[in-house]
Amino acid sequence: MVRYLIRRIVLLGVTFLISSLIIFLICRLLPGDVARVLLGREAGEAALAGLRAELGLDRPLPIQYLDWLRGFFSGDWGISYSTRQPIRPLVLERLGNSLLLAGVTLALALPLGIGLGVWAGWRAGKPDDTMISVATLAVTGLPEFVTGLLLIDIFAFRLRWLPANSSIRPDATLLDIAPQLILPAITATLVLLAYIARLTRTGVVTELGQEYVRTAMLKGLAPLSILSRHVLRNALLPTITVIAISFGWLISGLIVVENVYNYPGIGRLLTFAIDRRDLILLQAVAMVTVMIFAVANLVADLLYAFLDPRIRLGQETEY
Numbered sequence: 057m058v059r060y061l062i063r064r065i066v067l068l069g070v071t072f073l074i075s076s077l078i079i080f081l082i083c084r085l086l087p088g089d090v091a092r093v094l095l096g097r098e099a100g101e102a103a104l105a106g107l108r109a110e111l112g113l114d115r116p117l118p119i120q121y122l123d124w125l126r127g128f129f130s131g132d133w134g135i136s137y138s139t140r141q142p143i144r145p146l147v148l149e150r151l152g153n154s155l156l157l158a159g160v161t162l163a164l165a166l167p168l169g170i171g172l173g174v175w176a177g178w179r180a181g182k183p184d185d186t187m188i189s190v191a192t193l194a195v196t197g198l199p200e201f202v203t204g205l206l207l208i209d210i211f212a213f214r215l216r217w218l219p220a221n222s223s224i225r226p227d228a229t230l231l232d233i234a235p236q237l238i239l240p241a242i243t244a245t246l247v248l249l250a251y252i253a254r255l256t257r258t259g260v261v262t263e264l265g266q267e268y269v270r271t272a273m274l275k276g277l278a279p280l281s282i283l284s285r286h287v288l289r290n291a292l293l294p295t296i297t298v299i300a301i302s303f304g305w306l307i308s309g310l311i312v313v314e315n316v317y318n319y320p321g322i323g324r325l326l327t328f329a330i331d332r333r334d335l336i337l338l339q340a341v342a343m344v345t346v347m348i349f350a351v352a353n354l355v356a357d358l359l360y361a362f363l364d365p366r367i368r369l370g371q372e373t374e375y
Contacts (some may be wrong), residue, residue: 064357068350075346076128080121083335083342090137093333111137124339133340138332143340147325149226151307151344154321156230158306160241162299165248170295172249173256177291178283180261188253196250204243204316211239222317240317244310248302255298259291293360300356304349 091107092099108114112123127134133143176188195203212220222236263269264287272282311323322341329338 061358064354068354071350072343072347075350076125076343077121079339079342079346080124083339084117084120086333086335090333090335094137124336128340128343134336136334136337138328138334138337143337147322147337147340147344150320150322150325153224153319154307154310154323156233157237157240157244157310157319157321158303160237161244161248161306162303164241165245165252165302166299168245169249169252170256170292173253173295174260174283174288174291176253177257177260177264180257180264185257189257192250192253195246196248198246200243200247200310200312201316203246204239204313207239207243208316220317222319224320236317236319240310240313240319243313243316244306251298251302252295255295256291259294260287263287263291296356296359297353300352301349303352304345307345307348 090111090113091104095103095107105114112120124134131144133147135141136143136146139146172188172192176185179185198206208220211218218239219236220239222240224233224236260283269282269287272286273279307322310319310321311327313319314321314324315327322344326338326341326345328334329341
């Protein structure tokens with residue numbers, strides 16, 4: 057297990073380095089001139105050249121990349137071109153908001169999606185299985201902005217139970233912002249629900265057809281015991297990967313949801329950086345997103361190895 061963990065951590069480091077190079081090059085290849093965006097169309101060439109020199113954009117690209125990478129991993133993420141404020145506190149504040157929304161979403165999506173998937177798999181071919189599959193697919197097929205606007209219309213405007221705006225204050229407590237998290241979390245949950253439920257159902261149906269399940273049934277074990285102690289351990293393996301990927305998506309991919317509810321997450325910060333051509337801020341947000349995805353997948357791999365020793369032993373035999 058230790059060798060497996062070391063190998064995954066080494067691959068994680070290589071992933072960070074390759075991703076940082078790709079992010080840096082893509083940001084530098086984006087159309088438009090940062091100095092022109094900041095100073096406006098009427099700025100003269102002398103002013104533009106001076107701002108480029110001030111921001112370090114006139115230096116060779118390899119030097120810019122190495123300086124940025126060294127600063128990023130040492131904790132100095134630079135100063136935003138557009139706001140002239142330190143980037144690290146801003147990104148970490150928005151990341152905290154996104155983590156909070158992701159946590160609430162997973163707290164809703166995981167038990168609901170896994171529960172529906174287990175029930176549908178246990179009742180495969182029955183009417184309730186069909187109803188669950190059709191309902192989850194129908195809900196997931198709706199775009200996030202449609203679902204969000206529909207929820208706002210029902211629960212904020214008609215029933216007046218929840219606020220339509222989720223622009224939380226930095227000094228607000230968790231109790232204060234709890235009502236503002238409900239509608240965005242429900243919208244994100246509906247996006248994930250079908251994926252988690254269908255993968256769980258497929259895993260349960262596959263495992264129920266295995267020989268060890270038939271043997272357990274012939275021995276007279278209770279169906280609930282077979283399901284909880286034997287089937288779920290193997291059936292949830294594919295679902296773990298989806299959950300890990302979904303967590304990364306929840307951190308940075310909820311741009312539509314955050315814009316619908318005006319939620320100050322890292323997704324909205326990403327769109328702000330793109331609109332303002334704020335390369336240094338864009339690079340920091342992109343790197344944080346890559347790190348979240350990479351760590352989430354590392355956790356998924358470790359859970360895989362824990363739940364299925366064949367994966368762990370298969371990796372160790374390569375040494």
